[in-house]
Amino acid sequence: xxxxxxxxxLLFDVRxxxxxxxxxxxxxxxxxxxxxxxEWSPECTGGAWVSGRPATVxxxxxxxxxxxxxxxxxxxxxxxxxxxxxxxxxxxPGRVFRWAMRDSxxxxxxxxxxxxxxxxxxxxxxxxxxxxxxxxxxxxGITAEMDEATRKKFFADWTEKLAGDLxxxxxxxxxxxxxx
Numbered sequence: 773x774x775x776x777x778x779x780x781x782l783l784f785d786v787r788x789x790x791x792x793x794x795x796x797x798x799x800x801x802x803x804x805x806x807x808x809x810x811e812w813s814p815e816c817t818g819g820a821w822v823s824g825r826p827a828t829v830x831x832x833x834x835x836x837x838x839x840x841x842x843x844x845x846x847x848x849x850x851x852x853x854x855x856x857x858x859x860x861x862x863x864x865p866g867r868v869f870r871w872a873m874r875d876s877x878x879x880x881x882x883x884x885x886x887x888x889x890x891x892x893x894x895x896x897x898x899x900x901x902x903x904x905x906x907x908x909x910x911x912x913g914i915t916a917e918m919d920e921a922t923r924k925k926f927f928a929d930w931t932e933k934l935a936g937d938l939x940x941x942x943x944x945x946x947x948x949x950x951x952x
Contacts, residue, residue, distance in 0.1 A: 787901035788938035796866040812944035
């Protein structure tokens with residue numbers, strides 16, 4: 773079921789997984805290094821840690837992003853370049869790395885990206901996901917003028933876009949880690 777109400781308890785819960793021939797510690801060392809995400813993210817083009825000790829709970833990362841005009845072309849989303857700020861909310865080496873998108877006041881929002889790693893045979897399984905409960909500032913702005921049918925289409929199309937991005941990200945992370 774695709775949510776359409778921006779106050780729904782869960783707007784996005786998108787996850788993808790991949791098997792990687794590396795240890796959980798090796799995978800964690802890569803995915804928790806957010807400045808490197810330019811190597812695997814379909815949208816992140818740069819960024820840096822701006823406060824806190826990198827990759828630890830409370831640390832803040834400012835990302836630079838680029839979205840092409842043809843990505844869910846009908847939707848009124850940011851095109852071209854933009855910046856985001858996120859805050860690490862979980863950092864358990866070899867297991868879990870999560871960061872929440874921050875709003876314009878610097879408060880973490882209910883929009884959490886994650887990597888979860890579990891040992892599996894001679895390697896591990898990496899799960900990448902986005903979970904959003906309450907609509908972020910951005911989603912509220914995007915959907916504010918939409919009627920119910922258009923909101924439903926937006927959430928369905930954006931979920932599909934996110935699922936594809938997660939798969940691309942995981943394939944790229946796998947290639948990087950297994951090449952090392």
